[in-house]
Amino acid sequence: MVDSLVEDSINEFNPKKVIFNKSMPKNFEFIINNTDLLFVLTRNNSIYPNSINNMVSKIFTTKEPTCVNLDILAEGLRIMGIDILNIIDIKKQPVNTVNIAKVNPSSTITYVEIHPLAFIEIMLNDSDFLNRNKHTLYLLRDANFIILKALFSRINGYDVNICKGNSQKSHLLSHLDLRLSNYIMALYNFNYKKSSFLNNFSDMSKDKYLSWSDDFKAGSYKQNSDIESKRPIFRKVVSK
Numbered sequence: 001m002v003d004s005l006v007e008d009s010i011n012e013f014n015p016k017k018v019i020f021n022k023s024m025p026k027n028f029e030f031i032i033n034n035t036d037l038l039f040v041l042t043r044n045n046s047i048y049p050n051s052i053n054n055m056v057s058k059i060f061t062t063k064e065p066t067c068v069n070l071d072i073l074a075e076g077l078r079i080m081g082i083d084i085l086n087i088i089d090i091k092k093q094p095v096n097t098v099n100i101a102k103v104n105p106s107s108t109i110t111y112v113e114i115h116p117l118a119f120i121e122i123m124l125n126d127s128d129f130l131n132r133n134k135h136t137l138y139l140l141r142d143a144n145f146i147i148l149k150a151l152f153s154r155i156n157g158y159d160v161n162i163c164k165g166n167s168q169k170s171h172l173l174s175h176l177d178l179r180l181s182n183y184i185m186a187l188y189n190f191n192y193k194k195s196s197f198l199n200n201f202s203d204m205s206k207d208k209y210l211s212w213s214d215d216f217k218a219g220s221y222k223q224n225s226d227i228e229s230k231r232p233i234f235r236k237v238v239s240k
Contacts, residue, residue, distance in 0.1 A: 013095045013117045024101040028070045028111065030089065030139075032187075034062050034200065037140040037148060037208075040183070041133055041162070042176045053158050056165040057148065058180045061200040061208060068187050070103045070111060076186035077107035084135045085183070087111045090119050090151070091141040098122070116151060124155050137183050144208045 032038060039059040077085055084107070091113060093099075099113040114122070123129060140148055149162045165174075188195040 013115070013121070015121050017096050018118060018122065019097050021097060021099045022102070024099055024111075028101040028103075029067050030070075030087075030111065031065055031067055032062055032139065033065050033141070035142045037061060037138075037143050037145075038184075039138050039140070039148065040136070040176060040180045041138070041152070042174075043130065043133075051159070052161045053155075054161050054163050055152065055155075056176060057145075057162050058176050059145070059148075059209070060180060060184055061204055062198040063200045063203065064198065066188070066198060070101060070109055072189060073186055074103045074107045074109050076189060077109070079190075080182055080186060082182065082186070083107055085109050086132060086136040087139060088119070088123070088136060089113045089139045089141070090116055091139075092116075120151070120154075124152070125157075127156060129155060137180075145211060146207075149211065 037059050038061070039057050041055050041057050043053065043055045073085075077083075087109065089112060093113060093115055095115040095117055097115075098118060101111040103109045103111075126132075140151065145162075152160055152162050154160060165176075184195050184199075185192070188198070
């Protein structure tokens with residue numbers, strides 16, 4: 001639930017007390033669950049201080065839990081010619097602790113485990129966020145598209161709308177499509193049959209990908225007729 005993800009930690013978070021734990025084990029592995037969103041983001045070429053800025057998302061969900069080894073992933077990225085990848089694992093964990101694992105044999109991978117509130121304060125408010133975003137793959141735990149939109153509703157003080165994209169070039173292979181496709185192939189060690197099988201595109205439930213839904217599971221919005229009250233509690237917290 002969105003409210004439980006945020007409200008039980010909002011009073012505990014203190015930017016001055018955040019601990020960056022860089023002593024994560026070597027040969028590190030992480031799990032991608034079938035309730036998670038794996039996605040990349042891009043923005044248009046203009047920033048509008050007095051308006052809402054659109055960022056386009058591309059999302060992958062897996063049919064079953066899968067394990068990824070950072071060392072194997074780094075070798076795959078090297079073969080593909082990808083030098084840098086940031087993996088941001090946004091999850092419910094101690095709000096003042098950020099865990100970091102780094103692999104740097106030939107392709108530099110930085111894997112970060114971070115609580116949503118810490119992610120907002122530390123990363124979304126960083127002036128260099130948009131530059132880092134070009135090399136970032138996000139993993140949002142136990143989430144759907146509504147939660148994703150709420151999490152990224154403000155970046156560097158600007159209002160942001162995460163959208164699905166509908167440009168005149170939507171029928172062409174975009175840089176964003178290509179980036180996510182390459183990341184997925186590297187995650188699953190260039191096994192096309194496996195990555196194709198795990199792609200949950202045809203079977204996912206509507207609450208995973210709709211922007212707003214009246215039958216959204218787990219009670220993640222308040223049951224009122226007013227449109228604003230249907231926005232997730234999380235959005236109200238992060239938008240301040």
